[in-house]
Amino acid sequence: MYFAALLARTQDGWEASDTELDDVETLSDLADLAREATNDETVVVFIEQEGAWFGLVRVDGEDDPRVYVSNAAAAARSSYGEILTKEVLGGEDDDPAGDLDALDLDGTEEGEPQPTNDNDDTEGAVPAGPVGDSRLLEDLGVPERELLALDTDALSEIAEALGAGEVLEAVR
Template sequence: MYFAALLARTQDGWEASDTELDDVETLSDLTDLAREASVDEDTVLVFIEQEDAWFGLVRVEGEEDPRIYVSDAASAARSSYGEILTNELLGRDNDDPADDLDTLDLDGTEDGEPDVETEDDTELDEIVAVGELVPAGPVGDRDILTDLGLSEKELLALETEALPEIAEALGASEVLEAVR
């Protein structure tokens, strides 16, 4: 199960809204969604969290390229929205992202996903459908929130259910709670 929220910076602080990702098939779609929420091309943060697995941040400022951070690339790569972020971070091209999304169940797992195990019976979390390795652990811009009050060290220490801690550091706890 996913939770997604947008935090848009305004002159009066942060405005939060939960958001539906149903129409998001590419990073461009996600970036456009963030830009629509922007006030005067100021900072917008998109939070995507998959329960007990991973969280991702996309920071959009005006027309600049988005900055991305994913807490666990191997877990995220196995989910539809996480795959969008990890593909961008790892420099992979999706020939037709719609084809990939059609094979994914939006609860974060692939239809009919087999349990893949190694000879010592441990699951291979790093292997995605195409057989390429994805690093376990965080990937992306670790300084994504440094100027907003959350250091790289603090970001790396966060695990699942990180959104409330991030909102606290940004001074946006109350507005986030209103949409959560």
């Protein structure tokens, strides 16, 4: 089960709203959803799956979204987590194999070592740990060290540090 919420910073402070992610298929969809919540202000999207992982997406106006995922391996096994990890780790759209000009005749990228066997499970492996921009909330009062140390009930702790604990709990 997922919990997803948007925290939008306004002139009057933080406003929270729970959100449905049913129509979200890409990070761009998620960023558009966040931008609809406010006018060129900071929006932080919280996504959590039953304490297994959490993800943060920060959208500042029209800037590119910044992403942090607490446990990439766990997140990659879920549909919404896969959207975030694909963005951070490079997904199909960023795959150099999609550019035929960059490939040698044997199908490998120029200068890329050729695999030694067909059963190489390490290629494409997702790390079991945090990935992304661990500094995305530093200017809002959540230093990198604190973010990396969070595990259970992380979203509540982050919201408290932002001064938005009560508004997040109201939508939870």
